[in-house]
Amino acid sequence: MIKSLLIANRGEIARRIIRTARRLGIRTIAVHSDADTAMPFVREADEAVLIGPAAARDSYLRQDRTLDAARQTSAEAIHPGYGFLSENAEFAEAVIAKGLIWVGAPPTAIRAMGLKDAAKQRMVAANVPVTPGYLGEDQDPARLQREADAIGYPVLIKAVAGGGGKGMRKVDKASDFLAALESCRREAASSFGDDRVLIEKYILSPRHIEVQVFGDTFGNVVHLFERDCSLQRRHQKVIEEAPAPGMDAATREAVCDAAVKAAKAVDYVGAGTVEFIADAAEGLRADRIWFMEMNTRLQVEHPVTEAITGQDLVEWQIRVASGERLPLRQDELSINGWAMEARLYAENPSNNFLPSTGRLEHLHLPTSVRVDSGVEQGDEVTPHYDPMIAKLISHAPGRRQAANELARAMASVEIWPVRTNAVFLARTLRHPDFLVGAVDTGFIARHLADLVPSTEPDERVLQAAAAALLPTGAQEAWTALAGFRLNAEAYRLVSVEVDGRPYLVSLDHPELRARNGSQDVLFIDGEAWPFSPPRADHAGGGLNLTDGAVIAPMPGIVIAVSVSERERVVRGQPLVVIEAMKMEQSLSAPFDGTVAELKAISGAQVTEGSLLVRIEGDK
Incomplete structure (x- = not known):
């Protein structure tokens, strides 16, 4: 049995491996980035090694740093979990070359199955039925378009080195194929370092x-x-x-x-x-x-x-x-x-x-x-x-x-x-x-x-939020709810803000109340609703699409900017692409007009709510 095990991963799978290994009497070593220094899997391992900054490409995807950590800690084996380096044949070979035990598939099997086109060709040889499609080496866009046309739409474009839904696009008609191919290839190159694709018949059910x-x-x-x-x-x-x-x-x-x-x-x-x-x-x-x-x-x-x-x-x-x-x-x-x-x-x-x-x-x-x-x-x-x-x-x-x-x-x-x-x-x-x-x-x-839940609170939420603003002393909690409460004056008609929006609630059940806590949040059926007494300046302000302001809907990295200042744009025209948590979000012009301000810079990190582009509408 292995005596010491380094986990080349993070999060819940790292914790799972650590706990199983401990039950088997195996010493565990966690590697981690700067961002994960205080995470539970780091605390739970017998030993931990910092291998780089937050970005995965500078830490969890650095083979050399993981191997150095194994050497420093005298680890006997490496478990890659899933994601990151788990299906990297070169890394598996490097682990084995260092005299370590690789807790994973043989590098030859990883290579055989790692590229979807080669894997399907091997399955055909083994008499395993495969989906109809194009697995050829010719990656010329015109050739790929012809193959898709011959297969018949809808088709699925898939990165040959893909996984987890990345580098995959469904195409419903021929006129959309080249744009989808370009997007798929860009994502595949970013995620896997390989922009080759295959084409499959899309199964309708x-x-x-x-x-x-x-x-x-x-x-x-x-x-x-x-x-x-x-x-x-x-x-x-x-x-x-x-x-x-x-x-x-x-x-x-x-x-x-x-x-x-x-x-x-x-x-x-x-x-x-x-x-x-x-x-x-x-x-x-x-x-x-x-x-x-x-x-x-x-x-x-x-x-x-x-x-x-x-x-x-x-x-x-x-x-x-x-x-x-x-x-x-x-x-x-x-x-x-x-x-x-x-x-x-x-x-x-x-x-x-x-x-x-x-x-x-x-x-x-x-x-x-x-x-x-x-x-x-x-x-x-x-x-x-x-x-x-x-x-x-x-x-x-x-x-x-x-x-x-x-x-x-x-x-x-x-x-x-x-x-x-x-x-x-x-x-x-x-x-x-x-x-x-x-x-x-x-x-x-x-x-x-x-x-998908509505952004508007339903009657249960409004009643509970209004009741929570009443003075203490109500008889019992609403058993379907769990949350937090503030004190306020008791009224039959209660003004309350829920998730930042004002409501006037006719309180039918003043005895219904959420439990006390340090914040003002109701939890109902897995959903969280912040609430508070109404603000005097509720109208507020800020940027919105009617101003022509295109803002970042999430924190992330700008990976593409498609316009320049003073450029004419039309409604729906792509402006900026942001990537966060392995997901691309394309932002488009809200109406016809001119780019009055361009704040987005390719490669820059942006925060949620940041102004990226402002469009000035036609007079």
């Missing part, structure tokens, strides 16, 4: 089915059944579950056998995920499920597989890397119940899901379900890394029960002042179509109006 596979150094490969990751937004997974709804025994056997065949084709060792795309227009059928790609690492959603199989996949990784055989044979693995995972992000669904950053001044996560989190109260959510706050995982005898338990847990989340997608997740889990298993990758887009 797609389900995202993936199979957890595991191999050891003795040639044994098993699967741990499938997961359904169809609930996505912008190609990013939102809710995952295991097993997949609507999967019958025969289809499960066919898909899982194909996944094992794919793993054996590259002599796979360790944890991996074989991803399939299914055309679910007529339900899940083995002849309508195709290989899409393989992730040669542990996946974010691995806890749902752990829940239904009762296995610790991180422990399996460590044991296999230590030279042991797989803990169980295929016939010793079975499915027990149903599990679901929801990703709690620091983002604002009511503002186009833009990232939300800042200090977690108040953080309460439920105890009724499994919670994997990389943060604690008082920690900072920065723009430097993925905005996931936690993963919440339920496990129950049946699917509906698992969904209901997870929805209740999500509704009990309390976080402030960082905004989250908790209420969006709770609504998704409660949606009637979701509960009956009518899911595909377009589910969220179709039902977005039902899932």
